[in-house]
Amino acid sequence: MTLPRISPMLATPGTLPPAEQDTRWAYETKQDGQRVLVYLPGDGSVLLRARSGADITGAYPELQALGGELRGSPTILDGEVLALDEQGRADFQLLQNRMGLAGSPALAAHRAANTPVHLVLFDILHLDRPLLALPYTDRRAELEQLGLDGPCWSTPAALTGHGADALRATRAHGLEGLVRKRLDSVYEPGVRSRAWIKIRNLRSEDVLVGGWVPGKGRLTGLPGAVLVGQRAGGRLRYVGNVGTGWSEAERAELAALLRAAGTDTCPFDPVPPVADARWVLPRLVGEVRYSTRTRAGILRQPSWLRLRPDLAPEESAADLPER
Incomplete structure (x- = not known):
């Protein structure tokens, strides 16, 4: 099956919602990495595309094993590639050592041994059928049912409501911030949407x-x-x-x-x-x-x-x- 090419949905900078609207939103940790869409045709192969649409599969050879997780089910996932520091926090400077190597497989493999990456998955756009029109809550349920937690990838939980507590927790742990996503929002390819709001700890x-x-x-x-x-x-x-x-x-x-x-x-x-x-x-x-x-x-x-x-x-x- 040929999977449709999709541009990632983008978040708009903003702040926490009014307290009375807090339960209308899910909160995810804002990651400091490289945004990727993951194409899994179902035959065991993997194709990674950057936000620009460029094929960056060769830069991250350790993620090839993800293709074996969903054989027979053509799938498109949305996520972020991270390089983690000693405290387990995303470090973009470390990741820069891995970026731009899609055309240099030998060098990419060498650096993968010294600076491995981790793929955080937070949305699913296709699973045997298009899922873009489903609300966020339904897409998250589909994603979580896949149980994609492996040696180089994971599906962190999203928190519904409690945004202020979540933001304080990210600040206490030295993380970049939150992305809040409206529970009823559809996936808008290529759109910088008000349905997704990124909140930075400044x-x-x-x-x-x-x-x-x-x-x-x-x-x-x-x-x-x-x-x-x-x-x-x-x-x-x-x-x-x-x-x-x-x-x-x-x-x-x-x-x-x-x-x-x-x-x-x-x-x-x-x-x-x-x-x-x-x-x-x-x-x-x-x-x-x-x-x-x-x-x-x-x-x-x-x-x-x-x-x-x-x-x-x-x-x-x-x-x-x-x-």
């Missing part, structure tokens, strides 16, 4: 601005991003660049402050490999919001919250551990 910290990168287009003459750091072991360590979060007026104000603080000497140790960087004396303190850190300590998905003129540079984020 953190905020103070940083020192040590440089900036000029903007382009309508931002010509203004900072396109600022380069920020935090003190550790007596040095200013680069922790990333921030390019969002300002109004036009705030960006213009920041541009004036950066010009006044310009220097030819990079304040970061070591010097970050950032093209077209302009350095400044690290005396501006800002507060940024971010999701997680990479293993190297770089902030992921940072956005600017505000300047902190109430803080002296020596007061900001002076307690980072050495890495």
Whole structure:
């Protein structure tokens, strides 16, 4: 049987629902990995497609065994490929070591031995027949009845209601957040839908601005991003660049402050490999919001919250551990 090609349904950023609507939603842990649709024709083979539609089967040879789980039942599953750290949490930086190897089977097999992946399954789109028009609750029931829990794949439970408790639990365990899914929602291929809402656990910290990168287009003459750091072991360590979060007026104000603080000497140790960087004396303190850190300590998905003129540079984020 030729299975239909489907684009994955996407979630819209948002927050928890009003308390009175909580029981209308299921809550799943938001995973930090690579989205995949899994095509199982029923003959023992497996085809993995990325969100872009690209065939990435060869990058993950350890998932080939999944094909033997559903012989005779043409199936399409939706899930996320993860690489797990020592605490069992998804680590996207680890996963990057496995991505992009679909055309290099020998290298993919070698890296699979050192950095195995795990496939988390959360939806089913086809099982002998199309399931897209079924409500979420019926699709989840179909998926869970398959009992797909193996050495490299699993079907984590979804929680109905109790969203605030679930979000607190993900925060306590250092996880990225939740996806809430309306119980009566159908599967909308390729649509960024309000029936699925992703809720990120965002953190905020103070940083020192040590440089900036000029903007382009309508931002010509203004900072396109600022380069920020935090003190550790007596040095200013680069922790990333921030390019969002300002109004036009705030960006213009920041541009004036950066010009006044310009220097030819990079304040970061070591010097970050950032093209077209302009350095400044690290005396501006800002507060940024971010999701997680990479293993190297770089902030992921940072956005600017505000300047902190109430803080002296020596007061900001002076307690980072050495890495």
